[in-house]
Amino acid sequence: MPKIRVKAESWEDSVRVAGFRMTQPRREIMKVLESTEGHLTAEDIYLQVHEIYPNIGLTTVYRNLEFLNEHGIVAKICFQHGKAKYELAEQYSPVGHHHHLVCDECTKIINYNDFMQEEVEFLETVERGLSRRYKFRITHHEIQFNGLCQDCQDKEDQS
Amino acid sequence: MPKIRVKAESWEDSVRVAGFRMTQPRREIMKVLESTEGHLTAEDIYLQVHEIYPNIGLTTVYRNLEFLNEHGIVAKICFQHGKAKYELAEQYSPVGHHHHLVCDECTKIINYNDFMQEEVEFLETVERGLSRRYKFRITHHEIQFNGLCQDCQDKEDQS
DNA sequence: ATGGTAATGACAATCATTACCAATAAGGAG
DNA sequence: CTCCTTATTGGTAATGATTGTCATTACCAT
Numbered sequence: 001m002p003k004i005r006v007k008a009e010s011w012e013d014s015v016r017v018a019g020f021r022m023t024q025p026r027r028e029i030m031k032v033l034e035s036t037e038g039h040l041t042a043e044d045i046y047l048q049v050h051e052i053y054p055n056i057g058l059t060t061v062y063r064n065l066e067f068l069n070e071h072g073i074v075a076k077i078c079f080q081h082g083k084a085k086y087e088l089a090e091q092y093s094p095v096g097h098h099h100h101l102v103c104d105e106c107t108k109i110i111n112y113n114d115f116m117q118e119e120v121e122f123l124e125t126v127e128r129g130l131s132r133r134y135k136f137r138i139t140h141h142e143i144q145f146n147g148l149c150q151d152c153q154d155k156e157d158q159s
Numbered sequence: 160m161p162k163i164r165v166k167a168e169s170w171e172d173s174v175r176v177a178g179f180r181m182t183q184p185r186r187e188i189m190k191v192l193e194s195t196e197g198h199l200t201a202e203d204i205y206l207q208v209h210e211i212y213p214n215i216g217l218t219t220v221y222r223n224l225e226f227l228n229e230h231g232i233v234a235k236i237c238f239q240h241g242k243a244k245y246e247l248a249e250q251y252s253p254v255g256h257h258h259h260l261v262c263d264e265c266t267k268i269i270n271y272n273d274f275m276q277e278e279v280e281f282l283e284t285v286e287r288g289l290s291r292r293y294k295f296r297i298t299h300h301e302i303q304f305n306g307l308c309q310d311c312q313d314k315e316d317q318s
Numbered sequence: 319a320t321g322g323t324a325a326t327g328a329c330a331a332t333c334a335t336t337a338c339c340a341a342t343a344a345g346g347a348g
Numbered sequence: 349c350t351c352c353t354t355a356t357t358g359g360t361a362a363t364g365a366t367t368g369t370c371a372t373t374a375c376c377a378t
Contacts, residue, residue, distance in 0.1 A: 021345070021355060023357080026356090042335080056358085059359075076239050077239070114288060135308075136260050143300070145300045147299070148295070148296045149295055150293075178324095182325060201365085216327040218328080241364080
């Protein structure tokens with residue numbers, strides 16, 4: 001008897017299943033997200049798409065990012081430096097589950113996915129507890145470490 | 160031989176020690192932050208201060224929040240709903256160390272400080288590892304759980 | 319009490335994001 | 349393949365939060 005295999009739905013399928021259309025702008029935006037480490041601003045994406053699809057409008061980029069976010073395909077993250085950043089949701093990302101190191105000086109962001117075993121254990125306890133205590137249905141989480149990246153530490157030493 | 164006791168510096172002291180002045184707007188802004196659960200927007204604070212100090216300008220509120228943030232007295236948090244929120248930094252907060260449950264539906268935010276023992280253990284391992292691996296000097300962290308609060312779950316069930 | 323300057327308040331300016339609307343193009347039905 | 353419905357687009361205007369400017373005020377060290 002074969003193991004049940006949940007076929008991972010492609011993002012295109014899940015858009016269509018939900019009754020929406022596949023358009024070229026939408027595809028181009030996803031291509032950019034798929035070919036990058038992550039945490040791009042809407043403008044970053046706009047500029048990259050614009051290279052190969054010059055007709056794209058910035059409004060369309062925003063609209064699609066919101067759309068994709070609502071459909072669980074793209075994650076929107078807000079670090080405290082003005083603009084929102086976007087990256088592929090875990091399920092569609094080659095990077096997979098990860099979190100961020102944020103440099104408070106230069107605002108650089110580093111992805112990490114070390115210590116996931118420890119994280120899983122920790123989160124299981126906490127999520128279960130929080131759900132019960134606050135009657136909250138937790139769907140995802142975000143962990144972020146702030147501080148100084150190596151470059152900024154060096155600059156600080158010099159002065 | 161007495162134990163060394165690190166006297167907690169009042170926020171006013173730490174402002175003065177850094178060579179800056181104590182002003183009435185600054186004090187009023189802190190009063191508001193001290194008398195609230197947390198996560199207020201600049202405008203929330205402006206409105207509250209305005210009640211008892213009608214001359215306050217919104218610009219002054221922004222400027223002071225940034226100032227206080229840079230001096231480690233106030234924490235600035237950005238959830239993905241437009242405006243930045245502010246609360247007392249852990250060290251000056253009666254609430255103490257805590258994290259947030261964010262409802263993705265109604266944007267409500269709940270503070271929690273349960274499971275801190277588990278968190279401490281987890282963070283010790285991870286912070287040590289990340290510092291070494293990425294040469295990052297970690298100063299603080301943020302953990303956030305997103306999902307649906309009870310009210311929004313109920314509303315969902317009805318439909 | 320006073321002088322140097324940090325801080326203020328009003329207003330203008332900026333910057334990210336959203337609203338609007340007429341024009342376009344997916345993609346299902348025939 | 350063609351037609352039709354309507355989701356989607358792109359351009360522009362509008363919004364809303366935050367920041368810059370600058371003349372004026374008021375801390376506070378001396």
